[in-house]
Amino acid sequence: MFDDTGSQTMQRVRGRAAVGFSSRADGSCRLSQLDQAGSAKAFLPSTHRAVPEVVFLNTAGGLTSGDRLEYRMTVPQGGVVTATTQTAERAYDAGGGPSAEVSVGAEVAAGGRLDWLPQETILYDGAALTRRTEIALSGDATCLLAETLVLGRAAMGETVGRLALFDSRRVLRNGIPVFADPVRLAPDVLSDDGPALLGGARALATVALVGPGAEDAAHGLRALTAPEGVRWAVSGWNGRTLIRAVAGDGFEMRRAVAQWLQHLRGGPLPRVWQG
Incomplete structure (x- = not known):
């Protein structure tokens, strides 16, 4: 594509997908809203499970400079919903341009539960990404x-030396923040092998359970054994259980995260995780 001066301009991704549910008389959820625009899609695969699964997809195949993507979810009172992404999201070289921006938002009514379990994000050398995730809980x-x-992909020999990432996660209860987890990665962080930063790790993960009595889940998690090469710790306090982990590559990290999530869910992961 060329502008009026003859200079080449690049197309940018724009996408928004919103999925909402309402409650049936038996307490189960039914789909009540499905909005899709641009490259963002959402679908509900048949799983033969009582809890519906929402799978979000970016049909552009990845993110680069100036892209905009938005996902939205609504869980009704007493409802339970699982949401994920079809595959790993990829943030490519931004070419020195502005960051790609991703916004994820959810509202969960009293007595409801949302499991937001996106697959991993792969960051390539030169990527620039700003992502904000906010989950608003009501009542309990x-x-x-x-x-x-x-x-980068360790199996492909990829390294990341240039990166601009801001990745923010917040959980609010009745409008009050109860969990905030901002992550910022820049070249000076990547070049520091000290344990206070990445310590040479090339994969990092956060898993958080927020809800009444959630701190009790930490005890069972401590009894689990993570795959070799994964360094991790778990904390439980005041209605929260939090896992933080780092690893030398994404493969072992994925195995570890899958193990923790299955334990916290008391059941299998979404089907797309098992491909």
Whole structure:
């Protein structure tokens, strides 16, 4: 594509997908809203499970400079919904341009639960990404959320030396923040092998369970054994259980995150995780 001066301009991704549910008389959820625009899509695969699964997809195949993507979810009172992404999201070289921007938002009514379990985000050399995730809980609602970042593909010999990432996660209860987890990665962080930063790791993950009594889940998690090469710790306090982990590559990290999520869910992961 060329502008009026004859200079080449690049097309940018724009996408928004929103999925909402309402409650049936038996307490189960039914789809009540499905809006899709641009490259953002959402579908509900048949799973033969009582809890509906929402799978979000970016049909552009990845993110680069100036892209804009938005996902939205609504869980009704007493409802339970699992949401994920069809595959790993990829943030490509931005060419020195502005960051791609991703916004994820959810509202969970009293007594409801949302498991937001996106697959990993792979960050390539030169990527620029700003992502904000905000989950608004009402009353005694619960959420389980996970986020994994992978710096290049180790199997392909890729390294990441240039990166501009701001990745923010917030959970609010009745409008008051109860969990905030901002992550910022820049070249000076990537070049520091100290344990206070990445310590040479190329994959990092956060798993958080927020809800009444959620701190009790930490005890069972401590009894689990993560795959070799994954360094992790778990904390439980005041209605929260939090896992933080780092690893040398994304493969072992994915195995570890899958193990923790299955334990916290008391059941299998979404089908797209098992491909």
